[in-house]
Every structure is written in structure tokens, then in C-alpha cells.
Amino acid sequence: MNRIQNKSILVTGASAGIGAACAKRLAADGARLVLWARRRDRLDEIKARLAAEFGVTIDVDAVDVRDRAAVGAAVERMSAVPDVIVNNAGLAAGLDNLHEGDPDDWDRMIDTNIKGLLNVSRAILPAMVERNSGHVVNIGSIAGHVVYPKGNVYNATKFAVRALTEGMNIDLLGTKIRVSTVDPGACDTEFSLVRFHGDEKRASTVYDGFTPLGAEDVADVLRILGPIRAELKLHHDPRGHADGERQAENLAEELARPNVDFIVAPPTVPFEDHDQPGQPDRQRREQKMKPDG
Numbered sequence: 001m002n003r004i005q006n007k008s009i010l011v012t013g014a015s016a017g018i019g020a021a022c023a024k025r026l027a028a029d030g031a032r033l034v035l036w037a038r039r040r041d042r043l044d045e046i047k048a049r050l051a052a053e054f055g056v057t058i059d060v061d062a063v064d065v066r067d068r069a070a071v072g073a074a075v076e077r078m079s080a081v082p083d084v085i086v087n088n089a090g091l092a093a094g095l096d097n098l099h100e101g102d103p104d105d106w107d108r109m110i111d112t113n114i115k116g117l118l119n120v121s122r123a124i125l126p127a128m129v130e131r132n133s134g135h136v137v138n139i140g141s142i143a144g145h146v147v148y149p150k151g152n153v154y155n156a157t158k159f160a161v162r163a164l165t166e167g168m169n170i171d172l173l174g175t176k177i178r179v180s181t182v183d184p185g186a187c188d189t190e191f192s193l194v195r196f197h198g199d200e201k202r203a204s205t206v207y208d209g210f211t212p213l214g215a216e217d218v219a220d221v222l223r224i225l226g227p228i229r230a231e232l233k234l235h236h237d238p239r240g241h242a243d244g245e246r247q248a249e250n251l252a253e254e255l256a257r258p259n260v261d262f263i264v265a266p267p268t269v270p271f272e273d274h275d276q277p278g279q280p281d282r283q284r285r286e287q288k289m290k291p292d293g
């Protein structure tokens with residue numbers, strides 16, 4: 001049996017592109033899916049196709065992730081707390097110098113890419129924490145690592161996704177919940193059509209001169225992450241008090257568990273910034289967190 005089979009997985013933005021490809025990949029591996037997007041007709045069509053092809057259970061719901069109340073209501077309608085959330089719903093709107101940009105485009109990007117991800121995570125994470133299991137996979141972007149000309153606000157939203165992923169990991173330290181990002185480069189989806197407000201001609205030139213990723217490539221990465229084989233980010237508790245010590249003990253236990261395969265991202269805050277050399281607390285933490293290299 002693979003790691004995905006029978007896991008309940010919520011994919012937001014599943015009506016097109018990367019989200020739809022993830023739905024297909026996960027259905028092929030036997031996941032029980034909950035698919036959200038605004039275009040209900042598209043979701044119904046995807047549900048019918050995947051259910052017929054893979055015989056899996058799929059629930060669909062028309063949800064605008066910007067609408068906090070609608071997200072809450074949709075979570076209430078879910079039959080169970082998902083094992084995995086794929087926070088994928090997102091978009092770029094416009095490609096302009098900041099001083100010429102359209103603030104309505106900014107609102108759409110910030111409300112969807114940042115606040116939408118927050119709305120979904122805030123609505124579901126408490127139940128994951130109570131159950132002490134779960135995996136949140138945020139679809140970020142290479143745009144969250146490197147700023148490109150006229151990317152300004154889109155870049156800022158994806159930098160925010162990266163910051164929120166790290167923040168969630170810190171806040172969930174000591175639980176068995178993992179938070180990961182998948183940060184794709186240029187990927188041939190409806191993304192450019194949306195960015196250029198439906199201008200097909202302009203969208204069709206975006207990938208001139210290079211071969212972009214396909215949505216399936218990103219979906220394949222998600223499959224590798226899966227609900228169990230999770231990225232574990234180790235972070236030093238910057239407050240450096242007893243709580244951090246307890247969390248370090250939990251981490252040591254987690255490191256001993258066989259299902260933690262990847263340890264990435266060394267502590268973002270050097271010990272020296274917050275602890276005096278020679279302090280017993282610091283020495284204990286350094287010993288316990290040694291596997292991080």
C-alpha cells in the first residue's frame with residue numbers, strides 16, 4: 001500500500017492547472033479527495049472523470065478561499081478532518097511596475113494567495129492539532145525566493161507563503177503536524193491567462209524560448225511529500241526559554257521516528273543571537289538538536 005492510499009486530502013484551487021493535476025495524481029494513488037474552487041462546473045466534471053477512472057471518493061465544494069465565512073461553512077460540511085491540506089488556490093493578476101499597478105489586482109493576489117491560505121489553514125489546523133496529526137502543503141513559488149521585474153506584489157505574496165510556512169512550522173513544533181512548501185518555477189497552466197486578464201495572445205508568448213514545467217511535474221513532487229514522508233523544518237525557539245527546551249525534547253523524539261525522512265533548513269536564528277555562551281539551556285539544546293548539522 002502506498003502512503004497516499006485512503007488518506008483524506010483537501011486540494012484548494014482544484015478546478016485547473018496544478019490543483020487539478022494534483023487531484024488526478026492523488027486519485028490515482030487512492031486518496032479520498034475534497035476539491036475546492038469557485039467554478040463548480042469544472043469541479044463536477046473533474047470529479048466524474050476521476051471517480052470513473054480511479055474509483056475513489058471525491059467531494060467537491062464551490063468555495064472562494066477569500067471568503068472566510070464560506071471557508072468556515074465548507075469545513076463544517078466536510079465529513080472528516082483531512083489528513084492533508086494542499087493550499088494551492090492562487091493567482092497572479094497583472095504584470096506592471098509597482099507605480100503603475102492596479103490596486104484591484106493587488107487585492108486579488110493578497111486576498112487569495114495570503115489571506116485565502118490563512119483562512120483555510122486557520123479553519124482546519126485546530127482539528128489537526130487536536131488530533132495531533134496532519135500535513136499542510138503550501139504551493140508557493142520560485143517567485144517567493146527571487147523577485148523578478150514587475151512581479152512586485154505577486155512576489156510579495158509568495159514570499160509571504162514561504163514566511164507563513166516557516167511560521168506554521170515553528171508554531172506547530174512539538175506536534176506531529178508537518179508544514180511544507182512546494183515552490184515551482186514557470187508552469188504551463190491557466191496562470192498566464194489569468195495574469196493577463198484573459199488576453200490569450202499575450203499569455204501564449206510567456207513560455208517562448210524555454211520549456212516550462214507541466215502541472216503534472218508539480219503534482220509528482222506532491223506525491224513524493226505525501227502525508228507521512230514529510231519535510232521537517234527544525235527551528236530554534238527564538239525566545240530561548242523553557243518552552244523551547246521542551247520543544248527540543250519533542251524534536252529529539254521526532255527525529256528518532258522512522259517516518260521523518262528529510263531534514264532541511266537549519267535553525268533560522270543562530271543560537272548566539274539569543275543565548276549567552278556557556279548557559280546550560282543552550283548547551284542542552286545544542287546537544288539535542290545536533291542531527292540538524
Ligand SMILES: NC(=O)c1ccc[n+]([C@@H]2O[C@H](COP(=O)([O-])OP(=O)(O)OC[C@H]3O[C@@H](n4cnc5c(N)ncnc54)[C@H](OP(=O)(O)O)[C@@H]3O)[C@@H](O)[C@H]2O)c1
Nearest residue numbers: 013015016017018038039064065089090186187189190191
Ligand atoms: N503556473 C505557474 O507558473 C506557477 C508557478 C509557481 C507557482 N504557481 C502557483 O500554483 C498555484 C496554482 O496555479 P496554477 O498555475 O495551477 O494556475 P491556474 O491554472 O490558473 O489554477 C488556479 C486555481 O486556483 C483557483 N482559484 C483562484 N482563485 C481562487 C479563489 N479565490 N478561491 C478558490 N480557488 C481559487 C482556480 O479555480 P477557480 O477559478 O475555479 O476558483 C484554479 O483552480 C497558485 O498558487 C500559483 O501561484 C504557479
